[in-house]
Amino acid sequence: GAVVSQHPSWVICKSGTSVKIECRSLDFQATTMFWYRQFPKQSLMLMATSNEGSKATYEQGVEKDKFLINHASLTLSTLTVTSAHPEDSSFYICSAAREGRNQPQHFGDGTRLSIL
Amino acid sequence: LAKTTQPISMDSYEGQEVNITCSHNNIATNDYITWYQQFPSQGPRFIIQGYKTKVTNEVASLFIPADRKSSTLSLPRVSLSDTAVYYCLVGDPQGGKLIFGQGTELSVKP
Numbered sequence: 259g260a261v262v263s264q265h266p267s268w269v270i271c272k273s274g275t276s277v278k279i280e281c282r283s284l285d286f287q288a289t290t291m292f293w294y295r296q297f298p299k300q301s302l303m304l305m306a307t308s309n310e311g312s313k314a315t316y317e318q319g320v321e322k323d324k325f326l327i328n329h330a331s332l333t334l335s336t337l338t339v340t341s342a343h344p345e346d347s348s349f350y351i352c353s354a355a356r357e358g359r360n361q362p363q364h365f366g367d368g369t370r371l372s373i374l
Numbered sequence: 375l376a377k378t379t380q381p382i383s384m385d386s387y388e389g390q391e392v393n394i395t396c397s398h399n400n401i402a403t404n405d406y407i408t409w410y411q412q413f414p415s416q417g418p419r420f421i422i423q424g425y426k427t428k429v430t431n432e433v434a435s436l437f438i439p440a441d442r443k444s445s446t447l448s449l450p451r452v453s454l455s456d457t458a459v460y461y462c463l464v465g466d467p468q469g470g471k472l473i474f475g476q477g478t479e480l481s482v483k484p
Contacts, residue, residue, distance in 0.1 A: 260420075262417070264417070300477075301461065301474045301475065301476050301477050302418070302461070302474045304471065304472070304473075304474075349415070351417045351418075352417075353417070353418075359404070359405065359465075359470075360404075360405060360406040360423070360425075362408055362420045362423055363408075363420070363463075363472075364420060365410075365417030365418045365419070365420075367415075367416050367417045368415065368416065368417050370415070
């Protein structure tokens with residue numbers, strides 16, 4: 259199997275709050291983890307790619323100081339949305355992949371973030 | 375960036391075979407083409423991947439022509455539970471980024 263657990267599944271918080279989302283690969287070692295953002299009725303937009311023990315690589319237009327990514331172990335990556343504002347409200351999804359370019363990504367069930 | 379084109383939506387009836395094509399005219403030479411299924415408010419689920427010709431597993435088949443400018447996901451005998459959005463994922467030839475297609479919303483009717 260290849261199970262990825264993402265928590266929390268739903269967050270509602272006030273503007274200015276920082277929110278941390280966890281992504282864990284439960285039964286395999288994830289060399290690479292990905293973070294996506296998805297708006298309603300749209301495809302997944304890659305935010306950043308992280309490799310264990312290295313700094314994340316952010317996509318163009320994604321503020322690295324706003325979206326802090328840590329991939330401290332082969333089974334855990336975290337995304338922290340700092341000082342969140344209403345425009346950060348979205349569906350955030352992580353995925354994890356074993357070593358190897360053509361290893362499929364296995365996805366968590368996403369986090370619905372609502373900033374009031 | 376690699377550009378992909380998928381039909382926005384498709385309708386089918388239970389028991390029919392459904393073929394969803396993703397056109398991708400410029401993708402990374404060594405990357406596999408992967409397809410995912412996504413239900414509302416869930417993460418995508420891996421369906422199948424391949425490099426060339428035909429790949430089949432217990433749920434789907436994937437057809438990739440020799441020029442790799444497209445790929446077709448084939449779902450045999452769909453059921454109501456196959457109603458979902460289906461995405462292709464390909465590699466960009468410049469920079470190595472993996473790119474999701476726009477997604478095809480499949481609606482299966484009784």
